Amino acid sequence: MANTEASGGQSAFLSIRNICKEFSGVRAVNDVDLDIQQGEFFCLLGGSGSGKSTLLRMIAGLEKPSSGTIRIDGQDITETPAWSRPVNMMFQSYALFPHMSVEKNIGYGLRQDKWEKAEAEARVSELLELVQMKEYGKRKPHQLSGGQRQRVALARALARKPKVLLLDEPLSALDKKLREDTQRQLVAIQKEIGTTFIMVTHDQEEAMSIATRIGVMDNAKLIQVDTPRELYEKPANRMIAGFVGQVNIFEGQVSGSGKNQTIQSKDTGNALEVLGEHDLADGQTVWVAVRPERLLIKTRAKGRAAAAPNKAAGRVTDIMYLGNITHFEITLKSGKHVRLTISEHWDEEEATVRLGDRVEISFEKRAAVLLTR
Numbered sequence: 001m002a003n004t005e006a007s008g009g010q011s012a013f014l015s016i017r018n019i020c021k022e023f024s025g026v027r028a029v030n031d032v033d034l035d036i037q038q039g040e041f042f043c044l045l046g047g048s049g050s051g052k053s054t055l056l057r058m059i060a061g062l063e064k065p066s067s068g069t070i071r072i073d074g075q076d077i078t079e080t081p082a083w084s085r086p087v088n089m090m091f092q093s094y095a096l097f098p099h100m101s102v103e104k105n106i107g108y109g110l111r112q113d114k115w116e117k118a119e120a121e122a123r124v125s126e127l128l129e130l131v132q133m134k135e136y137g138k139r140k141p142h143q144l145s146g147g148q149r150q151r152v153a154l155a156r157a158l159a160r161k162p163k164v165l166l167l168d169e170p171l172s173a174l175d176k177k178l179r180e181d182t183q184r185q186l187v188a189i190q191k192e193i194g195t196t197f198i199m200v201t202h203d204q205e206e207a208m209s210i211a212t213r214i215g216v217m218d219n220a221k222l223i224q225v226d227t228p229r230e231l232y233e234k235p236a237n238r239m240i241a242g243f244v245g246q247v248n249i250f251e252g253q254v255s256g257s258g259k260n261q262t263i264q265s266k267d268t269g270n271a272l273e274v275l276g277e278h279d280l281a282d283g284q285t286v287w288v289a290v291r292p293e294r295l296l297i298k299t300r301a302k303g304r305a306a307a308a309p310n311k312a313a314g315r316v317t318d319i320m321y322l323g324n325i326t327h328f329e330i331t332l333k334s335g336k337h338v339r340l341t342i343s344e345h346w347d348e349e350e351a352t353v354r355l356g357d358r359v360e361i362s363f364e365k366r367a368a369v370l371l372t373r
Helices: 052-060 102-112 117-130 146-158 176-193 204-210 228-233 238-243
Strands: 014-023 026-036 041-045 067-072 087-090 164-168 196-201 213-218 221-226 248-254 261-264 271-274 285-290 296-299 311-321 325-332 337-343 358-362 368-371
Touching: 014 052, 026 052, 026 221, 041 052, 041 204, 052 087, 052 164, 052 196, 087 146, 102 117, 102 146, 117 146, 117 176, 146 164, 146 176, 176 204, 196 204, 204 228, 213 228, 213 238, 221 228, 221 238, 238 248, 238 285, 238 368, 271 368, 311 337, 325 358
Parallel strands: 041 196, 041 213, 087 164, 164 196
Antiparallel strands: 014 026, 014 067, 213 221, 248 261, 248 285, 261 271, 285 368, 296 358, 311 325, 311 358, 325 337
8 A cells, every 4th residue: 555644744735635537437536535734845756657646636627636635725625716726837848938938937927916016026036046047137048058948937937826736747858957947946946935845856866866755646546655666676567676676586475474574586596585574375476676886796616506595507698888877787597687886896706897797696684575466
C-alpha cells in the first residue's frame, strides 16, 4: 500500500481522498489518496499516461473529478471553479504574452484582480527581485533566454500569492545544463517564500534532486509516496525500483526461512542472501534488487567458480567511461545482463578490468532489497 500520509504525522494542508477521473469509461486516475503538508516541494513522478498530469489538473480545477474530494487548508474545493481556488498553475509552455513586457506579464493577474496600482507595482518589483530579473523588467519575452522566460512565468504564477503552486513539467524545454541550474533556483525560491509547490515530472533524476517527497504514479494509481532516499533505498515493488534510478533485479525462489532470507536464483546460478525477516513461503517467487553502485567486481581466473552466495561469474560486454564514473555491462553465464557502476576512486584490481574479461560480481547482504511484487 502506498504511504500517502503527510510528513511528521501533521494534519495535511492539501488532502485528496478517493479521487477518480474517467474519460469515456477509462480511469485516468484511480482512487487516489494523498496528503501534502504546507511548505513541501512535492513531485508527482510517472511515465506518460500514468495519471500524474490529470491529478494535477484536478487540483487546479481544470478537470472535474468523477468522484472523491480535494481540500486545501481545511476548505473543500472539489466543486470550486478554477479561478476561485487558492492555487495557480505554471504550464510547460510558459504561455507568456509576447506583446507585453516582463513587468506587465508578471502583473497581468494583479490587474485582472484590480489591485491598486502602487500595490501591484510593489508586488511586481518584489517578484522581479525574487527571480533575479530586476534589470529585465522592460524587455519582451522574445528578448529573453529560455531560462529567463521560465523565471518570468514563475514570477507571474506567484504574483497573486497562491497557497499552492502547481508546476506542469516546467523545465522540460530547457537543455540539461540550464535545467540543472534552474532546478537549484527553483528550490531556493520555494524555500525562501515557503509556498507549497506540487510539480509533475517524468524525469526521476529531476524529482530526486528537488523534492522533499515524491509520489510515484503508474497505470492511474499512486503506488508509493516517500522521500527520495526512501524511494531509492526501499522501493515498494519492481516498477518503482526500475523507474527510480538504475537497478539490477534477480528473480528466484525462496529456500527455507529465517532472519537472513535465502533465494535460489537461476539468474546468478547461486543462492542469494538478504537481510531482514520476511513472511514468505518456501518456493515463493521473489526478486532481489541491487543498485549498480552496490555491486563489486574483480577479475576471475579461468575456470574458478563463483560458488559463494551473492556472487556470480560473467564477462564484461560493455564499458562506458564518463570521467567521474564508469558503467560496466556484465553478461552472466545465464545470459542475464547486469549493470555495474564504479566511481572514480577505483581500487587497483577494479582499474585493471577490460572489455571481454572474465569477472566475478558480488554484493553484500545489506546492499540488496527483497521484492515480492
